[in-house]
Amino acid sequence: MNAWLQVFSLDFAVAALALVVLALDAFLRIPGRVLGWLTAGVLASVLVASFFVDTSGVVPHGVYESGAWVVFFKRLFLVAGLLGVMGSIDWLEERTPRRQAEYYALMLFSLTGMMLVPGARDWVLLLVAFELMGIPLYVLAAWAKTDGPATEPKLGPEAGLKLFVTGVASSAFTLFGLALVIGETGSTALSALPVQLTPLHTTGMLMVIGGLGFKLGAVPFHMWVPDTYQGAPTPFVAFLSVAPKAGGLAAFSVVMLSGWAQHVAVWGPALAVIAGASMVVGNVFALPQTDARRLLGFSGVAQIGAVLLAIAANTQEGLAMALFFISTYVFTNLGAFLVVHAAAQSSGGHEVSMLAGLSRRSPWLGAALLVFLLSLAGIPFVVGFWAKLFVFLAAWRAGLSGLVILAVVVAVLGLFYYLSVARSTFMAEGTSSEPIRAGLGVRLSIVVCLLAVVGLGLWPRPLVDEATRAASAFMQKH
Amino acid sequence: MSHLLALTMAAPALAAVVLLAIPGTSRTALRVVSLIGAVISLAGSIWVATLYDRALGGLQLLDTVPLVPSLGIHLKLAVDGWGVALLLLTGVIIVTGVLASWSVAKRDKEFFLLLLVLVSGVYGVFISQDLFIFFLFYEIAVLPMYLLIGIWGSSHKVPSAGPFGFTWKRFEVGSREYAAMKLTLMLLVGSAAILVAMFLLWSNSGARTFDMQVLEATKFPIAVQHVVFPLVWLGFGTLAGVFPFHTWSPDGHASAPTAVSMLHAGVLMKLGAFGVLRIGMVLVPDAAAWWAPIVGAVAVVNVLYGALCAASQKDLKYIVAYSSVSHMGVVMLGIATMNAAGWNGAVYQMVAHGIMTGLFFALVGLVYERAHTRTIAKMGGFAHVMPVVAGFFTLACLSSLGLPGTAGFVAEFMVFAGAAKGASPWWAIPGVLGAFVTAVYVLRACKTIFWGPAPVDEFAHLQDVQRTEWAAPLVLGSLLVVFGFWPKLLLDFIDAASQGYLGRLPIVALAQAVTP
Amino acid sequence: MSPVTLAIVATVAPAVAALLLLVLSPLRHRGAPAAWVTLLGSLVSLGAAVMLLVARLGGAPDARATIPWIEERGRAMAEIGILIDGVSLPMLIIVCLVALCVQVFSIAYMHDEPPRAFGRYFTLHALFLFSMNVVVVSPNLLQLFAGWELVGLTSYLLIGFYFAKPAAAQAAVKAFWMTKLADMGFLFGLLVLYVSTGGFEWTSAPSATVATWVTGLLFLAVVGKSAQFPLHIWLPDAMEGPTPVSALLHAATMVAAGVFLVVRADPLFALAPGTREVMLWVGSITAVFAALLALVQHDIKKVLAFSTCSQLGYMVAALGAGQAFAGFFHLGTHAFFKALLFLAAGSVIHAVHSNSLDDMGGLRKKLPLTTAAFVIGSLSLAGVPGFAGFFSKDLVLTSLEGKASWIPWAMLLGAAFLTAFYMGRLLIKAFWGELSERSSHAHEGNVAMTGPLVVLAIPSLASGFLGGWLATQSSAQYELHLGLTPVLASVMSLAGLGAAILVFRKGGQAPFTHVLEKLDTFSVVDRTWAGAYRIGLLGVASLAGWIDRYLIDGLINFTGWSALEGGSSARRLQTGLVRDYALLVTVGVLVLVLIGVLR
Amino acid sequence: MTLMNCILLASALMAIGVYGLATRKQAVAMLLSVELMANSANILFASFAHFRGGPTGQVFVLFALAITVAEVAVGLALVMLLYRRHGDTALDLASEARQ
């Protein structure tokens, strides 16, 4: 066996799974639900395998490099994928029973792309992996197409188009910027540096940042976020709102902190501006939202601002804290979206007001949502607090105290809308009192998220250590 | 027992966990478990008090667990004399609070759960010797309040007027949701300030640590201190009801259910004052000395303004709530004196006011539960039907106005003496005036509600105190008197801590050299 | 037992009684047992006090013992304890004796009250006696203040005993507020004393300025507690309380606490001549003013109340004249005869079920013993030679002789005439003349009622002769000397009585009655205070309340509102048009490039 | 023909693409603008490859072409969905998501 094939064993397994799912559907007509659980099962196995298979190593030409850093991200993506798949099973069975295999396959393709991103050390591979992550998402966002109950607005095409247009515009800028960067350095290696920093090179870097910012949903590349979140299938949005962001973060860190780290003077201010703007815009725009998905979308924009804050710190600690943040964010936001999904399935709408009485109808779901909201708001003893705190500390230590103060101040706005959701959930009287029935997959996913959020909230150290190890593995090489 | 403090702190939270396992239908079990949790914590507090060596002073019963060592965060628990006094207060209030909430009917499981979690946070704050953990517990103590008020609170009408009347409709001013949201947001704005101050301290402590003992020993650059102190003052001060950031308090306390008001006004507001004292005054003493005149001036405004506002209220709970604003002004005034009498008085006042306001809210809750009104003009002659309530209410009034023989007097007297002896003796004047205004409004309320001809209408058959309702008046009422006659019980603890911390303040040595 | 132990027993016995009654509510609710417990407490107190007296007569020295109360750095910041000396011991005996008499009287007087109220009444009595004893035996000003406030509290609760009556409720609150207002002076005085001397001793000798400040502030409290002009208005209203309460608190003991304070703090006052000057005038004005108003009262208790004001004015004037002992002596005699008068009045009220003089008349035939008691009390009060009041009043007047201004002296002489005159009016209207309808059913009360009258009548008659002994106890000079003042005073009192007989025997009216009644009903002082309360306090309070709700809180609402509005208007930027989104991406890239390039 | 001119040409093409993207109301026309933008990047790659040497630039263009084609394919699919939804391909129709 070729030595460097083992490096890709996890990615290969996921990609193969995608093909297998497609094949099983096409040739054996395996029912979609079975495919879903199969996918989930295999993803879980791959996740488990990641603890036993040593995938570290460097491939020839140094275009890909695997180690603790990569494994950290891969596990994160696998978890997100697993939760996303489980959350989708019932919705797919109900709404689009005739095209389930493709859904899983596309998700797995996206996952494959994601998993390749953190290890890429070459622009070509990075770009292709990034696009492999992105293109299936356009399709999945529009997954509902024009089907669905007559009462529901058919927002599928819009969701897909908005993601697509901002996506291709961004990727066009990325390409343009990359052309400048690669042109000036003459190499496609990420770590390549120009002899002399020219304005063209600077421009190229910033355009690439802009392009990557789109996937993160950072301001001003965030405009698709609320519309897409609203129009796309909610279980998919749960996945979309976390996994590609983690992927985007991986790309961001790989790009910023490998070769460009010494040009922090160039991208640092830009990143700080993006981070600050994201936190402000996300929180302010979230205030008047009445749709839970849009609200969570804007809140996500604000959360990403916090992650970028840590990246902007340009330190190993900052990177570690960003990793920690994004990992917790995966559980928190995914969980929140799935609760909203479960509630909306029963009450027929995603408006915040539709959550009224949730805590009566299903105390566990209500409590879970509360926990997720508190975590997003950064409240102690749920993991979001540590995440925010660590990020702030890292940024503060790196001298970004102004931004930290800004973050702390706008966080109060955030608290307002998170509490508004909690208020609907806990205080408002709902119209219905029948218990909420959520599918097994959704329930399982929520429980996993809940355990993670609470468990890590009480004892964050393992994940902190893991993130620190990953970050140091990355930073020491670069 | 090396983990006594941790046990005391965790007992309510553990009870909350047990509650999770109890079905919501077995209502007695819920209550009993809650009570057991509360009683264990009280017993723990008392045990702590007996173990604490007053002659030795300082931090005792140290208990450390490293939490995130890479960032200098440790779960470091220990208690000083102030902490002992406030632990006792918390224990008493939660036990009586649980008993006072025996009749909560709506979603009682969640209610007790949140209440207990909150109390664990309160305990935690008083025993944390790590700034970070301090903050953590602080948040735990503050946040459940949102749900507690938002779900179990009560709403009322507040007519819109004034230049900002147009904002009334949007916020539904007067509703419990409004009160809960305002309270939470204002307090969290305060926490934001605290967080920033914390970062400043952490990054400027050479060791990058949150350990308060290390921070105490650190001499921070004066520029840092001058940023940290106002942040701490206003941050914690918001919870202590410092003017003009007190407006969450009247609405919050008026809307909150009985036990929550008891806890919030009785204990939580003290967290704020404790924070200013323990972090502001002790960790950044130089800036504190510079800011003290301003802190004191604002505190004086609190005392008088709070009392005047209380005098204008027509709703019983608002009166008590504003009286808290006024009394917390006394606490802040004591803190600002930066001398032993003032600090002793401030902490004593925390306890005294905690007990007194707990008693107040317990009784107001009883009255409200039966009469279904809080408008004092509608009441009258209640002493005929509920003499016990009337008696204890009067007692609370007396402590509130600082009558000798009640804990309120000892506290206020020490604060005023401290103020008179301090740098700005004139502060004592509005302070004492505030106490007079208090006499006016509490006795007027007492008279209107309880005195007068026996009620004949729907109030004719109101019941007096029943079963578990006895707990709060009896325990809190007798404590008011005991602490009023025998201040030594608490003062030994408090003074031990004050002396220890004062010893570090160069400014105080100076001030005491001036006066004989 | 040592003097210290005895003093502690004397002080604490009523407290034990009160505590028992408070804790053992069945005891209190049953009524009668409460009375016995209270009586027992008072009796123990009195016994201990008498034993102290015996010991003192046997040559025992002053006794003083203190323990730290509020400690700071291991040092007492405030102490509590007992001090038995020539001032506190007589006072202790007076207080305990009068209290015991009043309590016994109350058993009969309050007999018709429901048991719970009866029990509450005696509990409060026990509490009062404890508080008063705390005042009396206090070794320093802080403890005195504590007791002072506590008697204020019991006064409030006892005035409001008939709390169902709105007037009583109002009177109780008013009394508390007025005295509390004055007590701020006490507290400030204490603070000044503490800051300048580091303690609360009256023996500490601060500078003259400090002494003036301290005494001036203390005197404010005296004005309130001892119902001096212009804070006297609470005392007549306080008559809403049960009559024995008026006898004990609002005539004999509590209101005299102000005088007692000055007597105690005499060393301080001695350093402050300015304060004494003010006291002299305030006392004199009060003496005359209250006497005038007493002339037109129709409520028997109000006559006595104004009379109390007036007599307290005497004492304060004497203190102002620097003759603490004169004031103290008058305090003692006054305690007996005024308690006697009030109890007798209580007996009358009990008999006729009315307070109004107009409902009385000719009671002499129905209530011989009461009448006798009343006459003794009245004559003593009027200062008829030989009666107790004569000696003390004479001493007060003498002490005013040779002062810078003769006006106070003259005023007090005039007041002496007025005293005799209004007491004469009272006697005639109530006990002589035609038997009124209500009076015709009157009859004497039982022995519990008459007994105390007899007991109190004795010192009312005779206590004047103890002046010499009392003076030696408080190391003051006292001798009965025949000068101009005693003669004039005797003449004045006799003239007053004579004039009263002349004027009122035929049902006539005093001269200027009309004017005085106008003055009484219009009550300038009362209205001024009421106005100050409404405008100065409630008005300002309403303003503060409005500001808090609508300006400060409004501003906070406005902040939140702005954030929400900001969010709503910002939302319009999210047009929903894909073209705009794409354009924004461009703009974003452009901005980033500009930041990077122009950095 | 200089590198500078080539970059300017690419920039111009990029700008024109942006203009089209920002002004075109028709979905397919929008896709055309995207093509222009992608094309401009390709020109840039090729130019750099020419002036600086090596196969890198040209390889990148190949990758970019493939990616763009994939994007356009999905884009067209989305446009057809839009058409199916509204019977028109005016992009502004896709603004139903609540504000």
Add this chain to the structure above:
Amino acid sequence: MNFDFGFAIVAAVIVVSALFVVRAANLIHAVLWLGVTLLGTAALYAQLNAPFLAGVQVLTYVGGVVTLMIFGVMVTRRHDGIDVVAQTEGADRGFIFASALFVVLALVTWKSAPHVPNPAPVASSADIARALLGEYLIGFEVLSLLLLAAIVGAVVLVRRRDPEPAGEPSPAAAAVSEVNP
């Protein structure tokens, strides 16, 4: 400095046709103009010594993308008209930002002064092939996945009728089996 007529003409063609792409009122015309732009680009590639690229450009872009676009236009054409009108809106705004972008890029270019005195040696097709299968092999493989994903996605999206869910035979299949026993 000698003026390069060949480049000037190609550049002019590219820019002008691009302008028509974004301004043409008829959508079909716009697509055709795009074809011109892409052909111009191919010519440019040829000038830049990248004949392989030029070929790929013509084959995939002009041959593939433009066809795809026309197909797209036709499929989504409204049935009531012959011409497909492509409206524009916000031209002023677009112009401002587009020109700002150009100005910024031009300034940056000018400031960097990327003068390269000696054009580097040309990369042959063989070089490209070597690079593709060597250094960029993994990227190349991933690209195939990407194209597969795009195809699957596009098909799923445009498919008018989804296949029957597993387990139950589709009516169409049943019909077919009836016809061909």
